[in-house]
Amino acid sequence: MKKLFCIFTIHFMVFQTLVSCGIYRPVDAKKYPPQPELRVKKNQEEGRGFRLMSGFDGGKGGKFEFANANPLWRASLDVIDFMPLLSVDYGGGIIITDWYGEENTNDEIKITIQFLSNEVRSDALSIKVFKKKCTNLSNCKVIQSQSNIDQELRVAILKRAAKYKASDFEKKNKGREIRVKEFRN
Template structure:
């Protein structure tokens, strides 16, 4: 009997649907104070106006450029030596300003082991402590089942030593070219 009543009374069905939609819409409403942003949680960026004015007064605007990126990328022998050492491996990232060189996953032949090398530069001076080498190994049983682990310290040190040796070579070549 109740079934017949619901079938015949489409008005009741329509009202029931509207009521359910009304409940769903208002149940998902955001709280009233969600638009308020607490200023103590926000970090406010205040540019150093005095520093910018001092840089501008030194002639930066009139054509005397600061060579921070240029200096790091082409004048830093460790950076250039790293690029020479890793020249046969495809690079994923080489960011001069950020001071990082990262290779893509590299494998030789049909090996199921891949290596990724990351060199992070901390300083612009030529020193062993100015950069760090990190390696990662990926062993794949199949295309789906791969395990990534950190490379060994001895492998990292071998790469670091080869970068240092290449830096020495480049520095000696530069000095010889300047003498000529």
């Protein structure tokens, strides 16, 4: 009898711990779609869940599909595609190019683009342009550029991002129209 009481007490304590910590949450079935694919998509959009086997996909490289959804990110990479990239971190929201210059010149530039927001706005980007002037191989001076290159880059990126956003919106609505027509038929 004492053993049965101990087992019951332990089970009750574990249940109370799970309920009080919020691990067990009853869910309203009306808020979640019944199809597993739609539930997975909804959870991914909300940033929930994880995959146990995500690191074991046959030694393939990383998957960077998430960057395609951000028009600012895509536009920035398209605008500076002629420059070699030194560091690209989507999670940190920064792109740093390597030094770039025309052949047979001693002037090079380096661009840093920091994303402050995912929205297509002029204040969503912080762009810094650095110039390096070398008189010989050992005597180089690096300064932050005071020219209008950063403004020109900002305008080019925002124009391209606006086009991407409009294109994505049209694709999304076109798919919705097709589904509505199928539903009506």
